[in-house]
Amino acid sequence: FAEDGSRLWLRYDQIQNQQVLMAYKKQIAAVSFVANSPTQKVAYAELKKGIVGLFGQDAIFSSTSNNTLLIGDSSNKEIKQLIKAGYFKDLGEGFIIKVVIQNQMTKTIIAAANDVGLLYGTFHFLKLLQSQQDVSKLNIVEKPKIKNRILNHWDNLDGTVERGYAGTSIWDWHKLPGYTPTKYTDYARANASIGINGSVLNNVNSNSLSLTKEYLIKTAAIAHVFRPYGIKVYLSARFSAPIEIGGLKTADPLNPEVQQWWKDKVKEVYQYIPDFGGFLVKANSEGQPGPQNYGRNHADGANMLATALKPYNGIVMWRAFVYDDKVPDDRAKQAYNEFKSLDGQFMDNVLVQVKNGAIDFQPREPFHPLFGAMPKTPLMMEFQITQEYLGFSTHLVYLGALFKEVLEEDTYSKGKGSTVSKVITGEIDNHQLTGIAGVANIGSEANWTGHPFAQANWYSFGRLAWNPDLSAEEIASDWIKLTFTNDNVAVNEIKNMMISSREAVVDYMTPLGLHHIMARNHHYGPGPWVKDAGRPDWTSVYYHKADNIGVGFNRTSTGSNALAQYHPEIAKLYEKKETTPLKYLLWFHRVQWNEEIAPNKTLWNAMVEHYYEGVKSVEEMQNKWQKLDGEIDEDRFKEVSQLLAVQHQEAKWWRDACLLYFQSFSKLPLPAGYEKPA
Ligand code: GCW
Numbered sequence: 320f321a322e323d324g325s326r327l328w329l330r331y332d333q334i335q336n337q338q339v340l341m342a343y344k345k346q347i348a349a350v351s352f353v354a355n356s357p358t359q360k361v362a363y364a365e366l367k368k369g370i371v372g373l374f375g376q377d378a379i380f381s382s383t384s385n386n387t388l389l390i391g392d393s394s395n396k397e398i399k400q401l402i403k404a405g406y407f408k409d410l411g412e413g414f415i416i417k418v419v420i421q422n423q424m425t426k427t428i429i430a431a432a433n434d435v436g437l438l439y440g441t442f443h444f445l446k447l448l449q450s451q452q453d454v455s456k457l458n459i460v461e462k463p464k465i466k467n468r469i470l471n472h473w474d475n476l477d478g479t480v481e482r483g484y485a486g487t488s489i490w491d492w493h494k495l496p497g498y499t500p501t502k503y504t505d506y507a508r509a510n511a512s513i514g515i516n517g518s519v520l521n522n523v524n525s526n527s528l529s530l531t532k533e534y535l536i537k538t539a540a541i542a543h544v545f546r547p548y549g550i551k552v553y554l555s556a557r558f559s560a561p562i563e564i565g566g567l568k569t570a571d572p573l574n575p576e577v578q579q580w581w582k583d584k585v586k587e588v589y590q591y592i593p594d595f596g597g598f599l600v601k602a603n604s605e606g607q608p609g610p611q612n613y614g615r616n617h618a619d620g621a622n623m624l625a626t627a628l629k630p631y632n633g634i635v636m637w638r639a640f641v642y643d644d645k646v647p648d649d650r651a652k653q654a655y656n657e658f659k660s661l662d663g664q665f666m667d668n669v670l671v672q673v674k675n676g677a678i679d680f681q682p683r684e685p686f687h688p689l690f691g692a693m694p695k696t697p698l699m700m701e702f703q704i705t706q707e708y709l710g711f712s713t714h715l716v717y718l719g720a721l722f723k724e725v726l727e728e729d730t731y732s733k734g735k736g737s738t739v740s741k742v743i744t745g746e747i748d749n750h751q752l753t754g755i756a757g758v759a760n761i762g763s764e765a766n767w768t769g770h771p772f773a774q775a776n777w778y779s780f781g782r783l784a785w786n787p788d789l790s791a792e793e794i795a796s797d798w799i800k801l802t803f804t805n806d807n808v809a810v811n812e813i814k815n816m817m818i819s820s821r822e823a824v825v826d827y828m829t830p831l832g833l834h835h836i837m838a839r840n841h842h843y844g845p846g847p848w849v850k851d852a853g854r855p856d857w858t859s860v861y862y863h864k865a866d867n868i869g870v871g872f873n874r875t876s877t878g879s880n881a882l883a884q885y886h887p888e889i890a891k892l893y894e895k896k897e898t899t900p901l902k903y904l905l906w907f908h909r910v911q912w913n914e915e916i917a918p919n920k921t922l923w924n925a926m927v928e929h930y931y932e933g934v935k936s937v938e939e940m941q942n943k944w945q946k947l948d949g950e951i952d953e954d955r956f957k958e959v960s961q962l963l964a965v966q967h968q969e970a971k972w973w974r975d976a977c978l979l980y981f982q983s984f985s986k987l988p989l990p991a992g993y994e995k996p997a
C-alpha cells in the first residue's frame with residue numbers, strides 16, 4: 320500500500336536511532352497506569368500504541384521495574400508523594416510531566432488534575448518520544464491559554480464541504496447514527512493530541528434540518544465517539560429554524576413564542592447530548608437570516624439563544640463576519656460599525672467570533688479592528704485553515720506563519736503590548752470565557768487534508784490555540800519530526816520551505832497590501848479584472864481600484880477612514896504612506912504607479928519585484944524538496960514534488976496575469992533584468 324499520510328502526526332514508527340532508543344528503554348522499563356474512566360482508557364490505549372510502535376515491544380506494559388513511567392491524577396498515592404498538592408491547583412485541563420530520581424529509581428511522571436489533562440499529558444509525552452527529545456530531566460507544567468479550541472466544519476448535510484478541498488465531508492449523515500467509522504475516532508485522537516476540544520459539525524450557512532430530532536440523534540452518536548477525547552460537539556444554528564422546522568410565523572428574537580421554541584429545542588438537544596457545547600451562528604451575512612430581519616440587533620439575537628443555553632452551560636459563538644452591499648461604505652468597516660456599539664450588551668455566555676481580518680481570509684490582512692475594541696465582550700478568533708484564497712489544497716502554504724503574524728499584532732487597546740493574542744486569551748480585559756476557531760481543512764481524502772503539508776495547518780492551529788506564544792518555527796519543527804523525519808538537516812530544509820511559503824504566496828498573489836483579486840466565486844487563480852459580479856463588493860476592482868494614475872484602497876482620513884477604527888497609535892502611523900508597513904501599503908493607501916515607495920524604487924517596480932520573487936521562492940521550495948529525495952518515503956515525496964510543480968506553474972500564472980493586467984493601467988515597462996510575462 321501507498322504511504323497515504325493517513326496517520327497524520329501520530330505515526331509511532333519504530334525509533335531507528337539506537338542510542339535514543341536504548342536510553343528510552345532504560346528510563347521507561349515499565350508502565351504504571353491504572354486506567355478506569357473512558358478517557359483514561361483511551362489515554363492508555365494511545366500510550367500503548369505509541370510505545371509499542373516506537374520501542375518495537377510491548378513487554379513493558381506487563382513488567383515491573385524501578386524505572387517506571389507513572390501516570391495518574393492527584394488521587395494516585397505514589398504521585399501524591401512525588402508531586403506537591405499545590406501543583407494541581409489551577410491546573411485545569413493541563414498536566415505535569417516530571418522526572419524524579421530517588422534511590423537509583425527513575426520515575427517519569429505524567430500527572431494531571433483531571434482525565435483530559437492526563438490524556439493531553441500522554442499525547443505530549445508521546446510527542447517528545449516521537450521527536451526523539453531528551454526526556455531524562457523533564458520538568459514540565461503545561462496548561463492551555465485559551466479555553467475553547469474549536470474546529471469549524473463548513474460541512475453540508477449532503478456531504479459537500481463549502482470551501483473544502485480534501486474530498487467530501489467525513490460525516491456520513493446517511494449512515495449515522497448506526498455507523499460510526501474508525502475515522503471518527505482517529506479524528507478525535509488527532510484533535511486531542513493537539514489540544515482541540517470542540518468541533519462544530521455543520522456549515523455556518525446552515526440547514527435547519529440539523530436541529531431536528533433525526534439529526535440530533537446522529538450528532539449524539541458522533542458526540543459519543545468524541546467524548547472520551549475531551550471533544551465537545553457544537554452545531555451551527557440557522558436563525559430562522561423556528562419557522563422552518565418549528566412551524567412558527569416568525570423568528571423574531573423578542574417574540575415570546577420564538578424564545579420558548581429555542582428553550583424547548585435546547586432542552587431537547589441536551590437530552591440527546593448532555594455535554595453539548597452550544598451554537599455557532601452566522602446571521603445577517605451573505606443572505607443568512609438574522610435578528611435584523613425583524614429590526615433587532617446582533618445582541619438581541621445572540622442573547623435569545625444564550626438564554627436558552629445558559630441553564631446547561633452552553634455557549635453562543637456569534638459571528639461578526641457581516642457585510643452588505645446595500646451599505647454604501649467600505650466593506651472593511653462594516654463589522655466594526657455593527658458590533659462595536661453592542662459591547663457590554665451580550666450575555667456572559669456569548670462570544671463574538673471575529674475573522675482575523677476585516678475582509679476575508681486573504682493571504683495577508685491587517686488584524687481586524689474589532690480586536691481590542693470590545694473590552695466587555697469576549698472575542699473569539701476565527702482563522703481559516705482551509706485555503707480558500709491561498710491555492711486550495713494544491714499550493715503548499717504554511718499557515719502557522721500567517722496565524723502568528725496576526726496573533727502578534729499590537730492593538731494598543733490597553734497600551735503597548737496589547738497584542739491580538741492577549742485579547743483572545745482574555746489577559747487584556749480579564750475574560751474567563753475565551754475561544755479560538757479554525758475553519759477546518761479536513762475531508763474524506765486518505766490523508767485528511769489533500770496536500771500533505773496542509774496537515775501542518777491543522778496541526779499548527781491546534782498548537783497555537785493551546786499556546787499562542789509558541790513560534791511558527793518551533794511548531795513547524797515538531798510537525799516535521801512527527802510527520803516526516805527526525806534528521807536534523809532535513810528538518811531544517813523542510814522548515815525553511817514552510818516558513819518561506821507564506822511570504823511566497825503573498826508575493827505571487829497579493830503583494831504590498833493588494834487583496835481580494837482572486838477569480839470570482841471559487842477564488843482559485845487570479846482575477847483582478849473581475850468587475851461584474853452582481854454586487855460591487857464581490858468584484859476585484861472594488862478592492863484594488865487601479866486606473867492610469869495608481870492603485871490601492873484609500874482607507875485613511877481622506878478616504879474611507881477605516882483607519883479610524885484602529886487605536887490612534889496605529890491610525891496615526893498608517894495615515895501616512897511613509898510610516899505604513901509596505902506589506903499593508905495598498906490596503907490603506909492609493910499610490911501612484913511611479914511614486915517612490917522606497918529609495919529609488921517606484922511602486923510599479925516594487926510590484927514587479929514581488930511577483931517575480933514569489934515565483935522564485937516556489938522554485939527554491941522545489942529545489943529544497945528535491946534534495947530530500949530518499950529521505951522521505953517515495954509516495955509522499957512524489958506527491959509533494961508534483962504539487963510543487965503545479966504550484967510553480969500557477970505562481971507564474973498569477974504573476975503574469977496580475978502584471979499584465981496592472982500594466983494595462985501603469986503603461987510602464989518591466990524594470991531592467993525582468994523577462995516579460997508569457
Ligand atoms: O469567505 C466567505 C466564503 C463563504 C463563507 C463566508 C463565511 C461559509 O467565501 O463560502 O461561507 O466567507 O465565512 O461565512
